[in-house]
Amino acid sequence: MKGDYKYLISIVIPVYNVEKFLTTSLDSVFQQTFKDYEVILVNDGSTDRSLCICQEYHDRYCNVTVVNKVNGGLSSARNEGMKHIQGKYTLFLDSDDYLEVDTLNTLCNYIHDEPDICLFGYYRDIYNGSHKLIRTTECKPLVDAVIQDPSQIYDLYFRLKYNFLSDTSWNKLYKTKFLKSSNILFPDKELYEDIEFNFQLLPHISKIKLISKSFYHYISRQNIKTITNSFNEKKLSFLIKRCYTMENSIDRKNDILKNKDYLYNQCSYWYGKYLYSFLMDINKNCNLNTLKENIKSNFSTKDFQHFFNKKMSFMSFKQKILIFPLHTQNVFLCVLAIKIMSFVKFNIRKG
Structure with a gap:
């Protein structure tokens, strides 16, 4: 053997x-x-x-x-x-x-x-x-x-x-x-x-x-800080890189994959999920104005445009609800979503 x-x-x-x-x-x-x-x-x-x-x-x-x-x-x-x-x-x-x-x-x-x-x-x-x-x-x-x-x-x-x-x-x-x-x-x-x-x-x-x-x-x-569980501005850039790697893995098999549209939508979803995670860190560590500025600045990046130039047709209903505020580029809706998610995350940990 x-x-x-x-x-x-x-x-x-x-x-x-x-x-x-x-x-x-x-x-x-x-x-x-x-x-x-x-x-x-x-x-x-x-x-x-x-x-x-x-x-x-x-x-x-x-x-x-x-x-x-x-x-x-x-x-x-x-x-x-x-x-x-x-x-x-x-x-x-x-x-x-x-x-x-x-x-x-x-x-x-x-x-x-x-x-x-x-x-x-x-x-x-x-x-x-x-x-x-x-x-x-x-x-x-x-x-x-x-x-x-x-x-x-x-x-x-x-x-x-x-x-x-x-x-x-x-x-x-x-x-x-x-x-x-x-x-x-x-x-x-x-x-x-x-x-x-x-x-x-x-x-x-x-x-x-x-x-x-x-x-x-x-x-x-608990109470032990690691690189990945502490606030680090470099985290988002590495996570975005991972989204491109996921996308590239689909490109490699593009000609034979039957579900490629769904898979590409998943790359967009995870980009949005990672962006939310980063913005939640900012919400925890910075003031409201800093949070708004970061939301606006991300709307104009080439990465944001790349991952959100696709339709959300192949996302689940739950995914669409989560990604919708980002997709509309509405700062107020994004802040609201981040505040709700941060509240839920805090209470789950507390429980």
């Missing part, structure tokens, strides 16, 4: 200043009942004890490779780890998250027919400032399925974006040959790198398998 590969599964784990959480993450791997795997630990210039912990596991287990590099960010660490893969399939694990104990054994049962990607569910575990678990939510495919039709694969990816199931890289088992032949890497020093990576891979997928089970625990900690 492995062919020329030394292991069946390679697990790439980028490591950066996670001494408090790394042991929990690694123990979840080495407690797996399935043993035909390797672990590639990429220390990305940690300044705490993370590298020492990596070396301890390297000394304890024969299937561990430790790669030490200067700090370059998550994408750089993952790309470096991919150079050392010796497994037929590849799994990405972030060093402050962890796996269910039967993850590898169960996934092994799904790869006999060699899909390019196995996509599975995840748990989002939310911890408070005292490291106490306060809430867990689960996101997963509703059914097991094998999809090979290009139109269905594209439709799947855009529909799964709502729960981030298509966006993230850690809820997928990738065939290593598929990754190598696509010649696609994570974008260096950019935000939302997983979206870029997965939607660049999309045109190359010939077979994807859905698994209606959750194996991955994504840890979210």
